[in-house]
Amino acid sequence: MKSDIKLIDYLAVRRSIPAFQMCEPGPEKAEIEEILRLASRVPDHGKIAPWRFIVYRGEQRVRLGEELLALALQTKPDLSEEMIQVERSRFTRAPVVVAVVSKAGPHIKIPEWEQLMSAGALCFNVILAANANGYVANWLTEWFAYDERAYPLLGVSPDEKVAGFIHIGSTTFPAIERPRPELADTVTWVGGED
Numbered sequence: 001m002k003s004d005i006k007l008i009d010y011l012a013v014r015r016s017i018p019a020f021q022m023c024e025p026g027p028e029k030a031e032i033e034e035i036l037r038l039a040s041r042v043p044d045h046g047k048i049a050p051w052r053f054i055v056y057r058g059e060q061r062v063r064l065g066e067e068l069l070a071l072a073l074q075t076k077p078d079l080s081e082e083m084i085q086v087e088r089s090r091f092t093r094a095p096v097v098v099a100v101v102s103k104a105g106p107h108i109k110i111p112e113w114e115q116l117m118s119a120g121a122l123c124f125n126v127i128l129a130a131n132a133n134g135y136v137a138n139w140l141t142e143w144f145a146y147d148e149r150a151y152p153l154l155g156v157s158p159d160e161k162v163a164g165f166i167h168i169g170s171t172t173f174p175a176i177e178r179p180r181p182e183l184a185d186t187v188t189w190v191g192g193e194d
């Protein structure tokens with residue numbers, strides 16, 4: 001169900017819901033397309049779209065969990081039973097997982113850093129667009145975002161980077177407020193302090 005909360009009220013309370021607190025339903029294909037279309041309206045210096053999406057849905061998420069578990073066992077053969085279940089369920093906690101993949105690289109005009117930041121902004125915009133469509137979301141990376149052995153399984157090329165796996169679904173858990181930084185600790189005023 002689409003949210004009609006006022007933007008300023010939304011921003012005042014916005015929170016992620018952890019992936020392990022998610023459940024069905026997730027967005028259908030047409031809703032996912034709407035979420036990704038809205039999210040793509042992100043600042044992008046040079047209009048080069050240095051990123052792309054991979055959408056993981058359905059039974060393929062089970063396969064991915066098993067393959068990630070096999071990789072995790074290669075690294076640590078004595079994984080506890082609890083961690084085996086954690087690895088297995090990496091892609092099944094949420095009904096839909098969207099990878100935001102950065103294609104940043106050398107460009108005649110646009111610094112690579114700016115291309116990476118656009119991918120980060122895109123991750124957050126996927127969260128906003130999912131929330132606007134009535135779903136909760138969570139931006140995770142986890143070990144396999146940084147392990148190139150996992151890239152072929154995930155459909156990521158060796159010259160790409162994973163900016164985030166955005167988990168999208170529903171929840172029965174309330175969003176609990178968390179501490180936020182004090183402005184005094186994060187803002188430097190240059191003139192006009194009073």
Ligand SMILES: Cc1cc2nc3c(=O)[nH]c(=O)nc-3n(C[C@H](O)[C@H](O)[C@H](O)COP(=O)(O)O)c2cc1C
Nearest residue numbers: 014015016017018138139140141142143163164178
């Ligand atoms: C780039 C990035 C990667 C993250 N990766 C993880 C992760 O792998 N595991 C985790 O528990 N949280 C991770 N987080 C934090 C979660 O997104 C967390 O739920 C979120 O920061 C909660 O804040 P919010 O409620 O204000 O959105 C990551 C955050 C960012 C920005």
